[in-house]
Amino acid sequence: MAVFYRIAIQSSIYGCRSMSMFPKHFGDPLRKKDMEDLNKSELTKFYHIPIKAALNNHSDTVFSDEIKLKMMNYITKNGNKALARGLLSRTFEIIKRAQTERLHLSPTDKQNVNTNAEKLLIEAVENSRPLLQLTSIKRGGVNYQVPVPITKKRSYFLAMKWLLDAAFEKDKKVCLPERLAWEILDAAHGQGRVIKKKDDVHKQCESNRAYAHYRWS
């Protein structure tokens, strides 16, 4: 019995489940969109290498988008992605309705109004991405809040999380799509609670800059 137990532990340490993964020489599947960007010589590279199976949530339609997919995953609760998809598309509809109406009511500043909800979402996320973060590090028995730079991936995660948190925080009588839509619109225009939160984090980082060296010493 003990022998089996040891084998089980060893297999979990050395990652014996490699059978379920694609070997490293497999290439990522390409979408039509990506293929258009590549020139022909680059494409020929893919002729003779094996390609991984496509992910089942990726698609080539007008409706698919990288950031939309990510946002959808963050909205999802209990694996109910169909609901999340509905909520997000409803959010986009509300954004578009607000923006389109504004556009048509004031024909003078047509250049200033963006009706593309996806672009607005991207803009909102970019605007609310933090550069630094505070982490608690223990030095000499005291916990210091130390400013630490964060990776690009984490900054995107935080931005989207803050957007969603702000949306969830509001009055429960208003539906999520509506709340989220206004948060996105605010953030895209560089205003609102999410941007304020980001600025607060940055301010704290700046005031704690004296502790910055605790990160490595």
Place this chain on the structure above:
Amino acid sequence: MKMFRKHLGNLSRVSTQLQRNVVQLSTNAEASPIEETAAASVNEFRTAVANPGEHSALHVAKFYTIPVEQKKQIFTGGGLPKQYEQQIKTFTEPCLMVRSPALELLHYIKNADLTKPVVRYVLYGDNGVGKTLTMAHVLHYGAINDFLLVHVPWAPNWMKRPKEASNASQEGMLDLPFDAAAWLVHFKTQNAKLLQQLQLKTNKEYVWSKRESTPAGSSLIELVEHGIARIKYATDTTVALISELKQLSTAGQCKIMVAIDGFNAFFHPETRIFSDNKQRVTPDRITLTQPFLDITNYDWTNGVCILSVDKIAMTEGYMDSYMPRYLLGTQGFEHIDPFVPIHVENYTDKEFHSYINYYLDRHWINKTPQGFEEQLKFMSNKNPYTLMQLVKAL
């Protein structure tokens, strides 16, 4: 040390970011995909002809704008689907597409001999193909061409979600006083101008109670206003009004356009209204049903009847087919038997393309990768409602 400096650099970047103007608008739209044409009203998908009477095959798949005051007059009490109303609000212009079923119907109406008994036209088709909007187009024609409109925006509302049901004076019948009053208000807003013009008078005296009565020779407006003011008698007023209208039009004093959306609700096997003994009531025991069945009969002249039969006017278990015979049942089918069926279908290729162009023009579709139109066509099956739903999040 080097790392430390790098870090400081990062921090100073933060402070510069903090100083930027917060209110600065950073969302400049890119140049719109379509160039704004100077004369937007005569685009390839628009027509400047705003009179439905002048629409012909030339204008098929083109959009025309309903003048705002006319839209207000005809559609304030309903008549356009809720989501279409919303779309009109976002696009800030009430636009309708000229489609062949509406043209067919208009052609029949224009060439009809009004001295003959009324012809019943029945619009039928699958869910979301545009039956109500076809009716709206024809209603616009009627309002312009001096038809008195007897328009029921959505008959199933009375059978499915009435405001209040109370016992009528007749034994075993149920009144829907609030809905009847709402309909009278709708009738009044639609026809106020024309009623003033025509000076129609009632033929007989109506006694509502000991103290209240409408004498013979009083104008129809007075009758309607009495119904609105005394909600208890709204249903009786509706019955009186419609019988008066029939007589007046037969006498040649006015012409009437009857438009009832979801007409098959009057022949549904059951309603959601409960009687005193907690039983579901059949539509023929609702007092409001009777006048509208009466006016769809062919025993009067000088008018047209446009009825639509709809799957979603029924409840679950009765929604298998959109064909009039199935939806109306034997009784209903026999009631309107010699009728002209008009099939409303999904978009044609031309109409679909025109609609996409319209959406692009209104900045409603913002993503235009190659082949998006094909994709939308495939996914929506050229069904107007499905297309509307799909495009919402684009």
